[in-house]
Amino acid sequence: MKILLRGVxxxxxxxxxxxxxxxxxxxxxxxxxxxPQTLDPQVATAVNDFRIAVNIYDGLVRxxxxxxxVEPALATDWEISEDGLTYTFNLREGVTFHDGTxxxxxxxxxxxxxxxxxxxPYYDTGPFPLSFNFAAVDSVNVIDEFTVEFVLxxxxxxxxxxxxxxxxxxxSPAAVEQYGEDYGRNPVGTGPYRFIEWQxxxxxxxxxxxxxxxxxxxLEAVVFRPIxxxxxxxxxxxxxxxxxxxxxxxxxxxxxASDAAFxxxxxxxxxxxxxxxxxxHGPFTDKLVRQAANYAVNKEALVEDIxxxxxxxxxxxxxxxxxxxxxxxxxxxxxxxxxxxELLAEAGVENPSVTFYVTEGGSGMLDPITMGTAIQADLEAxxxxxxxxxYEWNTFLxxxxxxxxxxxxxxxxxxxxxxxxxxxxxTLRTDAWPEAGGFNSSYYSNPEVDELLExxxxxxxxxxxxxxxxxxxxxxxEDAPWIFVANWKQNAVTSAAVEGFALQPSFLLELxxxxxx
Amino acid sequence: MLAxxxxxxxxxxxxxxxxxxxxxxxxxxxxxxxxxxxxGAYATPENVARVNRELGLDRTLPEQYWVxxxxxxxxxFGRSYNLNRPVLDEILERYSATLVLAGVSLVxxxxxxxxxxxxxxxxxxxxxxxxxxxxxxxxxxMPAFWLGLLLILLFAVQWRILPASGMFAxxxxxxxxxxxxxxxxPAVTLAVVATGVIARLTRASMLEVLRQDFVRTxxxxxxxxxxxxxxHAFKAAFVNVIPVIGIQAGFVLGGAVYVETVFQxxxxxxxxxxxxxxxxxLLVQGGVLLVAASYVLFNLVAxxxxxxxxxxxxx
Numbered sequence: 001m002k003i004l005l006r007g008v009x010x011x012x013x014x015x016x017x018x019x020x021x022x023x024x025x026x027x028x029x030x031x032x033x034x035x036p037q038t039l040d041p042q043v044a045t046a047v048n049d050f051r052i053a054v055n056i057y058d059g060l061v062r063x064x065x066x067x068x069x070v071e072p073a074l075a076t077d078w079e080i081s082e083d084g085l086t087y088t089f090n091l092r093e094g095v096t097f098h099d100g101t102x103x104x105x106x107x108x109x110x111x112x113x114x115x116x117x118x119x120x121p122y123y124d125t126g127p128f129p130l131s132f133n134f135a136a137v138d139s140v141n142v143i144d145e146f147t148v149e150f151v152l153x154x155x156x157x158x159x160x161x162x163x164x165x166x167x168x169x170x171x172s173p174a175a176v177e178q179y180g181e182d183y184g185r186n187p188v189g190t191g192p193y194r195f196i197e198w199q200x201x202x203x204x205x206x207x208x209x210x211x212x213x214x215x216x217x218x219l220e221a222v223v224f225r226p227i228x229x230x231x232x233x234x235x236x237x238x239x240x241x242x243x244x245x246x247x248x249x250x251x252x253x254x255x256x257a258s259d260a261a262f263x264x265x266x267x268x269x270x271x272x273x274x275x276x277x278x279x280x281h282g283p284f285t286d287k288l289v290r291q292a293a294n295y296a297v298n299k300e301a302l303v304e305d306i307x308x309x310x311x312x313x314x315x316x317x318x319x320x321x322x323x324x325x326x327x328x329x330x331x332x333x334x335x336x337x338x339x340x341x342e343l344l345a346e347a348g349v350e351n352p353s354v355t356f357y358v359t360e361g362g363s364g365m366l367d368p369i370t371m372g373t374a375i376q377a378d379l380e381a382x383x384x385x386x387x388x389x390x391y392e393w394n395t396f397l398x399x400x401x402x403x404x405x406x407x408x409x410x411x412x413x414x415x416x417x418x419x420x421x422x423x424x425x426x427t428l429r430t431d432a433w434p435e436a437g438g439f440n441s442s443y444y445s446n447p448e449v450d451e452l453l454e455x456x457x458x459x460x461x462x463x464x465x466x467x468x469x470x471x472x473x474x475x476x477x478e479d480a481p482w483i484f485v486a487n488w489k490q491n492a493v494t495s496a497a498v499e500g501f502a503l504q505p506s507f508l509l510e511l512x513x514x515x516x517x
Numbered sequence: 518m519l520a521x522x523x524x525x526x527x528x529x530x531x532x533x534x535x536x537x538x539x540x541x542x543x544x545x546x547x548x549x550x551x552x553x554x555x556x557g558a559y560a561t562p563e564n565v566a567r568v569n570r571e572l573g574l575d576r577t578l579p580e581q582y583w584v585x586x587x588x589x590x591x592x593x594f595g596r597s598y599n600l601n602r603p604v605l606d607e608i609l610e611r612y613s614a615t616l617v618l619a620g621v622s623l624v625x626x627x628x629x630x631x632x633x634x635x636x637x638x639x640x641x642x643x644x645x646x647x648x649x650x651x652x653x654x655x656x657x658x659m660p661a662f663w664l665g666l667l668l669i670l671l672f673a674v675q676w677r678i679l680p681a682s683g684m685f686a687x688x689x690x691x692x693x694x695x696x697x698x699x700x701x702x703p704a705v706t707l708a709v710v711a712t713g714v715i716a717r718l719t720r721a722s723m724l725e726v727l728r729q730d731f732v733r734t735x736x737x738x739x740x741x742x743x744x745x746x747x748x749h750a751f752k753a754a755f756v757n758v759i760p761v762i763g764i765q766a767g768f769v770l771g772g773a774v775y776v777e778t779v780f781q782x783x784x785x786x787x788x789x790x791x792x793x794x795x796x797x798x799l800l801v802q803g804g805v806l807l808v809a810a811s812y813v814l815f816n817l818v819a820x821x822x823x824x825x826x827x828x829x830x831x832x
Contacts, residue, residue, distance in 0.1 A: 232681065
């Protein structure tokens, strides 16, 4: 027994003796929130997976640094036909996938046919849950080796943004043919880093692609580590086991900010958190009552106290991150309970009683129960009588998506989108009422808004399109179909040694320009 | 003995079969479905229906179960929707990581539990007994995930002498020492509760044995106290402790769920937690089946060992 004990003690000493090495220089270790599901960008749906994918792959276009504007990537330029139906892309020459397969028009066609054509021989490597981003694509035609043409079935201006989204990243056709349904664990792209290995729940390693068309990265390799427990993720960051940590819990942000060994980054994203107000039944059918609700809620307090500064106050169905489409002229409804009471009096409504659907949590919902309770308190302070009903996320979607009907007057909701079209088009048009298959669960309807949104969807000039969205926002602001609450900010912490790091409004994690000497 | 083992193994089959039905039923009952979990914010009714159809989830439950069980009997555990790889590959890979962790923990808790129990019993009501009983109580009462976080804060963040989480260094590494360094904190965390349980039982069992005639006889023969305790009393007491170690083996496997999550150990416990939250039914089924089968097996091994050591239990 004693010998055994001594053995154990010795082993512990030996193992613990060398101080834990920091992560090696020129290797960036990223603490992720979960194990990736797949590195096939057309199969992936989670931001967590996209963070890896955008570093292994390129799309035809990409979001320019720091914006949600589209710029050339694997396509050098493109032309859009007068009718907005044909997009012709000239492709970058001399690019090869990490496995040596040449990148050309055939490869582009393969990618989109695989996702969209049920008869494609590799359609069964799906499912492709987000392929609806390209539902408007009628056919993809190879014009010559480096020219490819997309024909749409109807004009659809968000098409370019959707190409910049990870679903539009281009995979190596040869690799798909080789690995079949296991392609998602053997990804091959053209990006700044090439995939090396994926150990389940341990790491995904990608090494620099020295032949990258946009310049070889400074780093030798990037390692993505899934660390699901937030406390452990923080501990790893503090102990030097990771160099970058995304989605820092609000409670820990101050700790990192006040420590010179770390750098905190924040970036508002294409996210809107709002409370929809039932425009068909109950007190909120009156615009004045809806406006009153907007004045009654103290959004600053929600954002600063409950969300601890991890969001900014919203005032529009278009997130400010869409810099070209967001109407800078809008100001959030101020917190003004007196004004709210006045509006209620003007509307002739006394102590309206309303039912408020709240969710326990869900995609992009931040802290929905606490938020819901605070909103309830603010509304009751000006005379509303608010009854909260709380549901688990999937149940919640199951009762909200078919429409609030006569059962509820308000419901929480949040969306994260890659084009300013998506959220208003699916939630504010008359043709997007649930019966018509949309997500306008609170039955807002304004013919002017419908017209502007339809016009924006077919307008291919980005400035003109932006103007249409700005005009739409002014009307929606005045009509107040929602209580506009928050735009979520993404945050990240890096060790001080990390240089050239930036968060993107797309919430993607571009690491091509990062270095860590 | 062989007939006994065969009988026990046969008896395990209906247990595993029933278990698979129960797990399948529970997964179907809990709210939320796979397609919604996959689609997240894009879960429109239309998309949900399309993904369900592609995954074969639009069929009735008995149909789905039938497809699953007939495939399993042919060695095909299906593909995980979420990880996009065969379930069998994933569970075997993850299971081996759990076995390393649980195995080391089991060795630790057996050694320390038995030693503490013996010392406690021999020095009954002495200061050593009191101290051990005190720590055993703390060990049993302390939540493992909390202890794990404390150890991480102390050894990884404060002193920086052990890594906070993971099984190997993320870049390079991978040798035995690397594994050992990563193993210490989670293995100790996982072993603490089981150590307490084994210590308690060993103490009780030893106390009972020490009062028996043969111990008095051994002492009367003039054997050294050490020989009396370790060669005679402990050998008799150990027989009673073996089945508890068998149960603790299962417990350590189950406890690995928290510990693996806290230490980001790439084992089957953390995998199951994730698979349940993403409604990855095939992965849950495969994983639970494997864990349950090991549990049955460990208990069988423990019972066989006990029977071999104790002539009175021969079957």
